[in-house]
Amino acid sequence: MKIGIYGQFYHEKSETHIQLILDALQKKNVEIVIEENFLSIINKHQNISPDFSNIATFKTLDSSYDLFFSIGGDGTILKSVTYVGDLGIPIVGINTGRLGFLATIQKEKITESINQILNDEYIISERSLLTISTKPLNSEFTNLNFALNEVAVNRKNTTSMIKVETEVNGKYLTSYWSDGLIVATPTGSTGYSLSCGGPVMDPSTNSIVITPIAPHNLNARPLVIPDSSTISLKVSGREESYLVSMDSRIATVKNNTTITIKRASFTVKFVQLMDNSFIKTLRKKLLWGEDKRN
Known part of the structure; x- marks a missing residue:
């Protein structure tokens, strides 16, 4: 071995x-x-x-x-x-x-x-990933253009909000006036997305969650969609560029670039012990089921 x-x-x-x-x-x-x-x-x-x-x-x-x-x-x-x-x-x-x-x-x-x-004495937990492409082409996304947790767009060098025009499967969804937008996998739902009010999703769920970051339009809420969906984003704002992160990797992208996000063609395998599970991990890490009244 x-x-x-x-x-x-x-x-x-x-x-x-x-x-x-x-x-x-x-x-x-x-x-x-x-x-x-x-x-x-x-x-x-x-x-x-x-x-x-x-x-x-x-x-x-x-x-x-x-x-x-x-x-x-x-x-x-x-x-x-x-x-x-x-x-x-x-x-x-x-x-x-x-x-x-x-x-x-x-x-x-x-x-x-x-x-x-x-x-x-273990089982394999397969996790979906997201892949990203841009138009026009951005060289920073050509090699490692995939993310396990999330793809996120964030404002850069400004305190002003940005506008994120969002389409799902070629149909206009909405424009998020916010500090940014997160597109997360079920694995990533317990990370950045969760801290911005997104839902917790079981890793086996075939879904993607779109979570706005500090939205200024208060009717904007996290949205769960099938992971067969294709998401297109176009960002504009007072600055000429903004940030795109893929997990811990960050790139600078110019305004009005079209970003296309979809499920990657491959999965990542995690070793999971027999006596472990996502539910057990969730309960332990988030302290669910513990009585804090005393």
Whole structure:
């Protein structure tokens, strides 16, 4: 079995968690390949005991990997998706951060969870993505033109609102006078969209949610549509340009560019332990069902 390992940062006490991960994998004689920059971060800390001199590194992935371990929080997961792309490699999210909706393996159960995964005691949760294109063409969207959580447009360098003309399947929906607009997947519904009043959607739901950011027209509300829909946006405002984000990646786009958003042609696979579920994660992370009156 060949496993890629990736992380972005070295959190407090990260060496403890990384040590547990490497020990669990090496006991099973797994082929480990560590992302080049992450290995350099690990090497700067002297508290990890394995000898890394014989461990291979990668800059990009190929289809030879069986699993991809993402060590960190949800931000690291989003970055991991840009490595995996359409290769179909299942992602194992190990949460060493804080909230962690996507990274479902908790640091307290690293060894136990990894052993379950290596024994094939897991299921795959497939997540849809969004893809983006522009007219005229914007070179910043040519390579990584997909997002797991959301595509969002936001005002830039101004306190003035922007106007987002929105069409669905070629039919005019409305013009949002707002600070911006979010188009989110079910996976992304618990992120930026939720903080702007959008609904929580189960990842298996074949839907997209359109959520305005601080709308000035107060009758504007989040809208859930089928993920077979094609959404077109055209932004105008006092500034000559605005921002478009795809998860954590941001680009500057000129006014009156037509942005087309639709479901991507591929999905991303997440490893989910047998005793876990979206409902369980939701209840735990949002503290649902807890009596706070005392």
